[in-house]
Amino acid sequence: GIQVEQSPPDLILQEGANSTLRCNFSDSVNNLQWFHQNPWGQLINLFYIPSGTKQNGRLSATTVATERYSLLYISSSQTTDSGVYFCAVGMGRGNEKLTFGTGTRLTIIP
Amino acid sequence: SQTIHQWPATLVQPVGSPLSLECTVEGTSNPNLYWYRQAAGRGLQLLFYSVGIGQISSEVPQNLSASRPQDRQFILSSKKLLLSDSGFYLCAWSSGSRNSPLHFGNGTRLTVT
Numbered sequence: 337g338i339q340v341e342q343s344p345p346d347l348i349l350q351e352g353a354n355s356t357l358r359c360n361f362s363d364s365v366n367n368l369q370w371f372h373q374n375p376w377g378q379l380i381n382l383f384y385i386p387s388g389t390k391q392n393g394r395l396s397a398t399t400v401a402t403e404r405y406s407l408l409y410i411s412s413s414q415t416t417d418s419g420v421y422f423c424a425v426g427m428g429r430g431n432e433k434l435t436f437g438t439g440t441r442l443t444i445i446p
Numbered sequence: 447s448q449t450i451h452q453w454p455a456t457l458v459q460p461v462g463s464p465l466s467l468e469c470t471v472e473g474t475s476n477p478n479l480y481w482y483r484q485a486a487g488r489g490l491q492l493l494f495y496s497v498g499i500g501q502i503s504s505e506v507p508q509n510l511s512a513s514r515p516q517d518r519q520f521i522l523s524s525k526k527l528l529l530s531d532s533g534f535y536l537c538a539w540s541s542g543s544r545n546s547p548l549h550f551g552n553g554t555r556l557t558v559t
Binding site: 367369371376377378379380381384386420422424429430431432434436438439441 | 478480488489490492495503534536538540544545546547548549550552553555
Protein backbone atom coordinates (compact mmCIF):
# COMPACT_ATOMS: atom_id res chain seq x y z
CA GLY A 337 0.00 0.00 0.00
CA ILE A 338 0.89 3.65 -0.19
CA GLN A 339 3.37 4.92 2.41
CA VAL A 340 2.97 8.31 4.09
CA GLU A 341 5.72 10.02 6.04
CA GLN A 342 5.32 13.24 7.97
CA SER A 343 8.09 15.42 9.27
CA PRO A 344 9.09 16.59 11.72
CA PRO A 345 7.42 14.26 14.23
CA ASP A 346 7.52 16.95 16.90
CA LEU A 347 7.88 20.72 16.73
CA ILE A 348 7.99 23.23 19.56
CA LEU A 349 7.72 26.93 18.71
CA GLN A 350 7.18 30.26 20.36
CA GLU A 351 3.91 32.03 19.76
CA GLY A 352 4.18 34.20 16.65
CA ALA A 353 6.63 31.91 14.83
CA ASN A 354 6.03 30.40 11.42
CA SER A 355 6.22 26.68 10.66
CA THR A 356 6.30 24.28 7.75
CA LEU A 357 5.06 20.71 8.05
CA ARG A 358 5.84 18.17 5.38
CA CYS A 359 4.02 15.09 4.06
CA ASN A 360 5.78 12.70 1.67
CA PHE A 361 3.95 9.89 -0.05
CA SER A 362 5.17 6.93 -2.03
CA ASP A 363 2.76 6.82 -4.98
CA SER A 364 0.59 9.01 -7.17
CA VAL A 365 -2.48 10.28 -5.34
CA ASN A 366 -5.79 11.82 -6.30
CA ASN A 367 -6.81 12.62 -2.75
CA LEU A 368 -4.79 14.47 -0.10
CA GLN A 369 -6.18 16.09 3.00
CA TRP A 370 -4.70 17.88 6.01
CA PHE A 371 -6.27 17.62 9.45
CA HIS A 372 -5.65 19.20 12.83
CA GLN A 373 -6.34 17.21 15.99
CA ASN A 374 -6.62 19.50 19.00
CA PRO A 375 -5.57 18.43 22.51
CA TRP A 376 -9.15 17.29 23.21
CA GLY A 377 -9.06 14.87 20.31
CA GLN A 378 -11.24 16.75 17.88
CA LEU A 379 -10.13 16.29 14.26
CA ILE A 380 -10.75 19.22 11.95
CA ASN A 381 -10.35 19.10 8.20
CA LEU A 382 -8.04 21.91 7.10
CA PHE A 383 -7.60 21.34 3.39
CA TYR A 384 -8.59 19.00 0.58
CA ILE A 385 -5.60 19.52 -1.71
CA PRO A 386 -4.50 16.75 -4.10
CA SER A 387 -2.60 19.36 -6.10
CA GLY A 388 -1.91 23.08 -6.15
CA THR A 389 -2.05 25.68 -3.41
CA LYS A 390 -4.81 26.79 -1.06
CA GLN A 391 -4.95 29.35 1.71
CA ASN A 392 -7.27 29.78 4.65
CA GLY A 393 -6.33 32.65 6.93
CA ARG A 394 -2.95 31.97 8.55
CA LEU A 395 -2.81 28.47 7.09
CA SER A 396 -1.86 27.50 3.58
CA ALA A 397 -1.01 24.24 1.87
CA THR A 398 0.80 23.28 -1.29
CA THR A 399 0.84 19.85 -2.91
CA VAL A 400 3.35 19.01 -5.63
CA ALA A 401 1.81 15.80 -6.87
CA THR A 402 4.52 15.05 -9.43
CA GLU A 403 7.16 15.11 -6.67
CA ARG A 404 4.92 13.33 -4.14
CA TYR A 405 4.89 15.78 -1.28
CA SER A 406 2.68 18.32 0.38
CA LEU A 407 3.52 21.19 2.71
CA LEU A 408 1.37 22.85 5.35
CA TYR A 409 2.39 26.37 6.35
CA ILE A 410 1.28 27.98 9.57
CA SER A 411 2.10 31.64 9.99
CA SER A 412 2.07 33.73 13.17
CA SER A 413 1.41 30.68 15.34
CA GLN A 414 -1.06 30.90 18.20
CA THR A 415 -1.41 28.59 21.19
CA THR A 416 -4.66 27.28 19.68
CA ASP A 417 -2.60 25.88 16.80
CA SER A 418 -1.15 23.27 19.17
CA GLY A 419 -2.06 19.67 18.52
CA VAL A 420 -1.25 16.99 15.97
CA TYR A 421 -1.38 17.62 12.25
CA PHE A 422 -2.15 14.68 9.99
CA CYS A 423 -2.02 14.30 6.28
CA ALA A 424 -4.06 11.58 4.64
CA VAL A 425 -3.69 10.38 1.07
CA GLY A 426 -5.56 8.13 -1.30
CA MET A 427 -5.13 6.96 -4.86
CA GLY A 428 -8.84 7.29 -5.60
CA ARG A 429 -10.92 10.45 -5.32
CA GLY A 430 -13.14 8.98 -2.62
CA ASN A 431 -12.30 8.60 1.07
CA GLU A 432 -12.64 4.82 1.33
CA LYS A 433 -8.95 4.04 1.06
CA LEU A 434 -7.25 6.92 2.81
CA THR A 435 -3.91 6.28 4.44
CA PHE A 436 -3.03 8.56 7.33
CA GLY A 437 0.44 9.62 8.27
CA THR A 438 1.61 9.38 11.86
CA GLY A 439 1.34 13.10 12.34
CA THR A 440 3.40 16.08 13.46
CA ARG A 441 2.86 17.16 17.04
CA LEU A 442 3.03 20.96 17.23
CA THR A 443 3.38 22.72 20.56
CA ILE A 444 3.10 26.50 20.64
CA ILE A 445 4.57 28.11 23.76
CA PRO A 446 3.13 31.46 24.87
CA SER B 447 -24.83 23.33 7.42
CA GLN B 448 -23.87 19.74 8.11
CA THR B 449 -23.11 18.49 11.59
CA ILE B 450 -22.05 15.14 12.94
CA HIS B 451 -22.97 13.89 16.39
CA GLN B 452 -21.26 11.04 18.16
CA TRP B 453 -21.94 9.66 21.61
CA PRO B 454 -21.05 8.91 24.29
CA ALA B 455 -17.89 11.01 24.66
CA THR B 456 -16.30 8.59 27.12
CA LEU B 457 -17.11 5.03 28.07
CA VAL B 458 -15.63 2.55 30.53
CA GLN B 459 -16.75 -1.02 29.99
CA PRO B 460 -15.68 -4.37 31.49
CA VAL B 461 -14.18 -7.10 29.35
CA GLY B 462 -16.89 -9.28 27.85
CA SER B 463 -19.59 -6.63 27.91
CA PRO B 464 -21.39 -5.45 24.74
CA LEU B 465 -20.75 -2.14 23.00
CA SER B 466 -22.89 0.24 21.00
CA LEU B 467 -21.59 3.58 19.73
CA GLU B 468 -23.87 5.78 17.69
CA CYS B 469 -23.20 8.45 15.11
CA THR B 470 -25.67 10.63 13.25
CA VAL B 471 -25.22 13.26 10.57
CA GLU B 472 -27.51 16.23 10.01
CA GLY B 473 -27.90 18.56 7.09
CA THR B 474 -27.07 16.17 4.27
CA SER B 475 -28.56 13.13 2.61
CA ASN B 476 -26.94 9.88 1.49
CA PRO B 477 -23.56 10.61 3.06
CA ASN B 478 -20.67 8.17 3.09
CA LEU B 479 -20.05 7.19 6.69
CA TYR B 480 -16.91 5.85 8.37
CA TRP B 481 -15.71 4.42 11.67
CA TYR B 482 -12.05 4.94 12.58
CA ARG B 483 -10.06 3.89 15.60
CA GLN B 484 -7.07 5.77 16.98
CA ALA B 485 -4.99 3.72 19.40
CA ALA B 486 -2.62 5.32 21.91
CA GLY B 487 -0.21 7.31 19.82
CA ARG B 488 -1.33 8.78 16.56
CA GLY B 489 -2.34 6.38 13.82
CA LEU B 490 -5.89 6.34 12.50
CA GLN B 491 -7.19 3.02 11.29
CA LEU B 492 -10.31 2.70 9.16
CA LEU B 493 -12.62 0.04 10.59
CA PHE B 494 -15.78 0.28 8.48
CA TYR B 495 -17.32 2.46 5.83
CA SER B 496 -20.76 2.65 4.31
CA VAL B 497 -22.00 4.21 1.07
CA GLY B 498 -25.69 3.56 1.78
CA ILE B 499 -28.29 1.99 4.08
CA GLY B 500 -27.38 -1.59 4.87
CA GLN B 501 -24.12 -1.39 2.89
CA ILE B 502 -21.11 -1.97 5.12
CA SER B 503 -17.52 -2.60 4.10
CA SER B 504 -15.11 -3.93 6.69
CA GLU B 505 -11.47 -2.99 6.43
CA VAL B 506 -10.13 -4.90 9.40
CA PRO B 507 -11.54 -8.27 10.58
CA GLN B 508 -11.95 -8.13 14.33
CA ASN B 509 -14.29 -8.15 17.25
CA LEU B 510 -16.41 -5.27 16.00
CA SER B 511 -19.31 -4.84 13.59
CA ALA B 512 -21.12 -1.89 12.09
CA SER B 513 -24.65 -1.24 10.91
CA ARG B 514 -26.43 1.54 9.06
CA PRO B 515 -30.13 1.23 9.83
CA GLN B 516 -30.99 4.70 8.52
CA ASP B 517 -29.49 7.01 5.92
CA ARG B 518 -27.71 9.25 8.42
CA GLN B 519 -27.12 6.83 11.28
CA PHE B 520 -24.06 4.64 11.74
CA ILE B 521 -23.62 2.27 14.66
CA LEU B 522 -20.49 0.48 15.89
CA SER B 523 -21.10 -2.63 17.96
CA SER B 524 -19.46 -5.49 19.73
CA LYS B 525 -21.02 -8.50 21.44
CA LYS B 526 -18.09 -9.02 23.80
CA LEU B 527 -15.39 -6.41 24.34
CA LEU B 528 -11.72 -7.31 24.61
CA LEU B 529 -9.02 -5.33 26.38
CA SER B 530 -7.51 -4.62 22.98
CA ASP B 531 -10.69 -2.80 21.92
CA SER B 532 -9.71 0.17 24.09
CA GLY B 533 -9.05 3.29 22.08
CA PHE B 534 -10.47 6.47 20.61
CA TYR B 535 -13.28 5.81 18.13
CA LEU B 536 -14.13 8.42 15.55
CA CYS B 537 -17.09 8.58 13.23
CA ALA B 538 -16.71 10.55 10.02
CA TRP B 539 -18.75 11.52 6.99
CA SER B 540 -18.21 12.81 3.50
CA SER B 541 -20.45 13.62 0.59
CA GLY B 542 -21.05 10.81 -1.85
CA SER B 543 -19.49 12.85 -4.64
CA ARG B 544 -15.86 12.81 -5.64
CA ASN B 545 -13.33 15.21 -4.17
CA SER B 546 -15.28 15.53 -0.97
CA PRO B 547 -13.44 16.27 2.28
CA LEU B 548 -13.76 14.01 5.29
CA HIS B 549 -15.34 15.44 8.47
CA PHE B 550 -15.01 13.83 11.88
CA GLY B 551 -17.19 13.70 14.95
CA ASN B 552 -15.76 14.48 18.38
CA GLY B 553 -14.96 10.86 19.13
CA THR B 554 -15.63 8.34 21.90
CA ARG B 555 -12.85 7.40 24.28
CA LEU B 556 -13.41 3.74 25.18
CA THR B 557 -11.59 2.06 28.04
CA VAL B 558 -12.11 -1.66 28.48
CA THR B 559 -11.19 -2.81 31.99
